[in-house]
Amino acid sequence: MDHLPAACSGCGRELGEYDSVGFERRQVRDIPLVTVVVTEHRAHRCRCACGTLTAEPVPATVAGSPSSYGPNLRALAVYLLVFQHIPVERTARLIADVTGAAVSTGWVASLLPEAESLVADSVNLIRALLVMGRILHADATTTRIGATRRWLHVACTESLTLLHLAARSRAGADTGGVLPHYRGVLVHDSLSLYADAPPAPINCAGPT
Template sequence: MAEMPDATEDHLPASCTGCGSALGEGDSIGFERRQVRDIPLVTVTVTEHRAHRCRCACGTVTASAMPETVAGSPSSYGPNLRALAVYPLVFQHIPVERTARLIRDVTGAEVSTGWVASLLPEAAGLVEDSVDLIRALLVMGHILHADETTTRIASVRRWLHVARTDFLTLLHLAPRSRAGADAGGVLPGYRGVLVHDSLSLYAGYPRCGHQLCGAHLIRELTAIEEDFPDQKWHQQIRWALAGLNIQALRVRSGEITEITPEALLLHLDAFHQGITVGLSQHPRAEGRKQSTARNLLERLRDQAHAVLRFADDPRHVPFTNNCGERALRPVKTQLKISGCHQSEHGATAWLTVRSYLDSARKHGLSAFDAIHRAFTDNLWMPPIEQAA
């Protein structure tokens, strides 16, 4: 309950239940408290701006300029209403038509679907400076998560890339290629540890360290176990990876200061022995095309350092790329609720605003406050000291 309520209402008995005498506030000897939280009904208000022309005694007529926040048309909508329209459109995945109807029903403002749709590129332009700084700070981070997924624009399938840290998110459209990943402006200059799945395009960034997603590898090992239930090497490798992750989590929680040499040796021996046994049971076939099991085993062998980097630095390097995957889920939610974007321009604007909102929320700002600040010339900018 609030210590200082905004308003109070006192309810006094009309008369004594014993003798029938009238009772008033001065007779009170105590009270029971109940609090009700509610919001005022929202109604659009119209503010008329009048830019006067004044004639001086010398005969000169001087006209006042309209405030910069007032649009050039005779009638326009202000920043509060604009922010209210962009918030459900980008953060709550509500389609344009339903967003317009929501605003009409709640505020009484007779907005059109065209006006709502026009706010998306406007908002993207307003947050551009913040997103540019987000991009620069991601390049400077010590740990970076990268992932990709498919989306649709009209009837065409497109690829979506994400680069993110615990504090920042950047989404962009591009082909599923090295050039597409470069287009985000983060990976070409990145020199920290890049956490990702085993997609081959990430191998094209040799200047940064790599951590392959352990959750992906464990899923692949589990799938191979279903195909080869009589073999044991996949269980051994999975046990080693899961065991090292448990030790790494204990270090992160402060339970232990480091993974002990004994535990490290036990799990690493199991990991490498499992690979050796697996390779003997799945020899190379003639030609370039190999079995799924052989491909996985060779990847574990040839990229062992990228698989096990989290055990070298358990305090900082994560075992999985789950947070990278989570950053892509809003796009899938958008497709399910609102359908696909009809143009690349609109999709790019949506992703730009979403990158800004997700980054601001990681710093404790609500999504509505973040977009409202953009429309009121008070753009949120990520703090440089939290780049990592």
């Protein structure tokens, strides 16, 4: 957007774009208005001159209920749930407030099993790479699901991270599928559940 003086401050002559000899610039960054866009799919039934009625099936990507949500909105919901750790009810509210799509909490919650199946191969690859690594960090912390306190276990390197919910025990840590098979150097905070992890671990606990 060009902003030009209307007239010369000296003689008063009208000024325009061709009189410009330079400019000072500022850049404003913003995002476009986010609003849901509805695309209606109509599967028609056609009657031939011979009298036969032929129906075109609804595309598989939109089959099911009369109203559904597309891949971008579904990906946003999963991102808010999994990466940003926003509860289901607040995720539904955020999407409704920002995009105008009045999604239900049931719909939001239903996306997690679907997302899990889609990323299963990637998770298995991360698990295998962690097992093969030379140095591994393991830790556990608490989180809440509703009013329930749960334990979140992590196995990670500088570039890979695997998280899973399980009991605060060695058996719980093992359900992640990494520690039972790991034979490298394990770095941890001296929590008792790592005590028998082979081989001898590196204890990174500070002075007590």
